[in-house]
Amino acid sequence: MSDIQEPTPGAPAPDEATTRPGEYIADISFEEMNLSEPLRRALAERGYTSPTPVQAKAFGPAMAGKDLIVRSKTGTGKTAAFGLPLLEKIPADEKRVRALILCPTRELALQVAEELTTLAKYKGVKVAAIYGGASMKQQEDALEEGTPIIVGTPGRVFDHINRGNLKLDGCDHAILDEADEMLNQGFYEEVTRILDRLPKTRQVLLFSATVPTDIQNLIARYTTNAETLLLSGDVFTVEHIHHIRYDVSDQFPKPRNLIYILEKEEPSNAIIFCNTRDDTALVTAVLNRNGFDAELLNGDLPQKERERVMGKVKRGEVAFMVATDIAARGIDISGLEYVINYSLPEDPAVYLHRVGRTGRIGNKGTAINLFSGRELATFTVLEKKFGIKFEMREMPAPEEAMHLWTERHLRELREGMGSSIFEGFLPLASQLKQRPDADDLIAFLIKYYFSRLRMEKAQAAGETEKREPVEQRKPVERRGKDRERDRE
Structure with missing residues (x-):
């Protein structure tokens, strides 16, 4: 788009x-x-x-x-x-x-x-x-x-x-x-x-x-x-975007803080901005390990891979795109509700470009920001120069986040139960619970179920893509790169 x-x-x-x-x-x-x-x-x-x-x-x-x-x-x-x-x-x-x-x-x-x-x-x-x-x-x-x-x-x-x-x-x-x-x-x-x-x-x-x-x-x-x-001059405005600040806890690794925030906020889709390519790889891996659909987009990806990722994003097959400013500059995603800043950029103007991916054409959007003391300068400029008001929210405790994580997966499991015939497997389930390796087997089955669920959703989105005219599809739809890479 x-x-x-x-x-x-x-x-x-x-x-x-x-x-x-x-x-x-x-x-x-x-x-x-x-x-x-x-x-x-x-x-x-x-x-x-x-x-x-x-x-x-x-x-x-x-x-x-x-x-x-x-x-x-x-x-x-x-x-x-x-x-x-x-x-x-x-x-x-x-x-x-x-x-x-x-x-x-x-x-x-x-x-x-x-x-x-x-x-x-x-x-x-x-x-x-x-x-x-x-x-x-x-x-x-x-x-x-x-x-x-x-x-x-x-x-x-x-x-x-x-x-x-x-x-x-x-x-x-x-x-x-x-x-x-x-x-x-x-x-x-x-x-x-x-x-x-x-x-x-x-x-x-x-x-x-x-x-x-x-x-x-x-x-x-x-x-x-x-x-x-x-039509806009040098004044960047973000009047349709709700800005949220979470002060991250040093007790836990930063990706874990992100997981806790996602469990609390439950965004349906988002671009998650990182300042480095290494962070995009780390965050994507952690999200996928914790049951979130995520793909990374950074300047290291070959062009065909970048196009594959963007195709999935446009078709709504992936909820979270983890990107650097280089890769995500100018990407326009229809219906994008959230932008998440895993780290605030050093340049406050870059923040405004990032959050401008949501709140498009007058729609509402939300920007969630993981904040640490090192980013105080950027935060101060955004507040004083650009007049952005941040709503402070408390980081959920690990126990609360685990409860939210469990409830989210239980909801999905119950939804799946409603359309499935599984009574014939109840004896096997009873036997599994008595085995010493029951936890491992059940964890494998849960992982397998959610992997299949993601695959089925992607296939369903692909079938919709084939059936609908291009102009009626629902996409979930960019900073610098050196000139030599641009010629590759």
Whole structure:
């Protein structure tokens, strides 16, 4: 899923939607934007009725060919803000590259490409994603066949330009998505070299939450009389997110503190953010050992494995994704209720990007934070500079957590009993209880049952994925990486 206004499971009634803040609902409809029938059809099929303000305000200037600088925070619909005018302008039978969209991460590039492909469903405009870690040959084939919209990461895009696979002499539109993050990752030189290959008459659309010095240099160098749309400025707001603080106990290993909190809060799904790759591996292993469905996502994973994990997350087959900022930058998960900070980041702005994965398009979200004394500086800035109020909650005692853990598993076992015929095994159960190795055997059977239960849920989700149209699926849906890895 992307930044476009996304209906959540159990979509709100119209009167509920109108209670959302103005930054998420524009005062005009898609019909009033005079969109073509194929685009209106694709939007209606997905249940979108109203554009967000960034989509409504960017559409006219973008269609008029103006350069645009759009400052809008995450979760306000930026993908459709540049996607809709692009798809209106590009004819269905176009083969040459007409638009180049640069993104800071592979996951964001894939996400944007998927969203534009969905919006172009009835228009017939092709979209290709070009990023490191994937097959160069497949990307070469897509370019050779003729694809008018290219979405990619700077490293791999520049490689294709150097190899002669990607020709930009006819490219009319350049879009920089999350430009500040792209330059934070050290892509300034590659971005400028790519933009230098474009025709002088190209249109530039730059989307960025902030406008630091490097962005100002790009604006001065590559835009002409650019129109600025200021929808969020440098002020990050998290007004739809409830922030919770747990002071972790040094008596127990930190992963054990996390388990206790999960037992108490019972989140249905979450991204769990760690500051290091080692922590993602440790936390994922501990969660799985304790009966939680978890997958890790970090910069060490091969691209195919990253895509496998993201596929499971989007299909709702895994409840917890344990990720670093590098891997999770820009990931948008429909219906995500919780973000959990296993460790607070050193940079307070990163905290705001993390928790922005929930509370999307005006929905409610919860951020749970494991806090220790080492993170006092970050916590203080978040409170004083950004005005975030944290609700203090007491860590559950080990006895309480064990009780909650037991009750959770008993509930699931009883639910399974309700639809099973097991009377024939009662004599065996009676015999098992009398054996000296009864605890080991029962523990194995319980583990086997819950493993099978997770497998059946995953298979059921896969069957739903096959049956439902792409636009009706319910996904449970990104910071820097070095440029060499991006080219792999």
